[in-house]
Amino acid sequence: MSRLAPLQPPYAPEIQQQFDRIMRGAPPLVLFRTIARSPRAWEKFSAGGLLDRGPLSLREREIVIDRTCARTGCEYEWGVHIAAFAAAARLTDEQVRATVLGEATDPCWSVAEQALIAAVDALHLRATLSDTEFAALSEHYDEAKILEIMLLCGFYRTVSYLANGLALPLEASAARFPERT
Structure with missing residues (x-):
């Protein structure tokens, strides 16, 4: 049970319009319905501008989001994104598992993806990148992509604070964290 009850339909027309735009016809997520209880919080959250694809490929974007959500528990x-985007991002079962249980150096990732995951991990652990980590990232990603990576890490850390802090119930169609074997 969520610590705050999510909005129930019918939604205010402007909220319904935003849900429709973001969810593309699917029912709105519990996260969105809960944040939308506060018009100010919903406005700030939805205006964050990171609910679109941006300069990263879908695969790069999903690796950043999935790893950030996994690192924040x-x-x-994580489950919403795996269910909705893992197949389209061409993440293998091994890679999906590695977003939660793996290391940046796992051989299932390309060298560019290893640098990407190392950057996500560094930002999570230290809220900064070393010169070496930034240089490794810069070998594969331009300035716009590096900024997007950092913004996505921060945005999805905020999403994680909301989902975890509100004790949101897992979406029925979402994936579940893999078990350690």
């Missing part, structure tokens, strides 16, 4: 958002 946010099974809610």
Whole structure:
């Protein structure tokens, strides 16, 4: 049970319009319905501008989001993204598992993806990148992509705070964290 009850339909027309735009016809997520209880919080959250694809490929974007959510222990958002985007991002079962249980150096990732995951891990652990980590990232990603990576890490850390702090129930169609074997 969520610590705050999510909005129930019918939604205010402007909220319904935003849900429709973001969800593309699917029912709105519990996360969105809960944040939308506060018009100010919903406005700030939805205006964050990171709910679109941006300069990263879908695969790069999903690796950043999935790893950030895994590092913050946010099974809610990780599961939503795996269910909705892992196949389209061409993430293998091994890679999906590695977003939660793997290391940046795992051989299932390309060299560019290893640098990407190392950057996500560094930002999570230290809220900064070393010169070496930034240089490794810069070998594969331009300035716009590096900024997007950092913004996505921060945005999805915020999403994780919301989902975890509100104790949101997992979406029925979402994936679940893999078990350690």
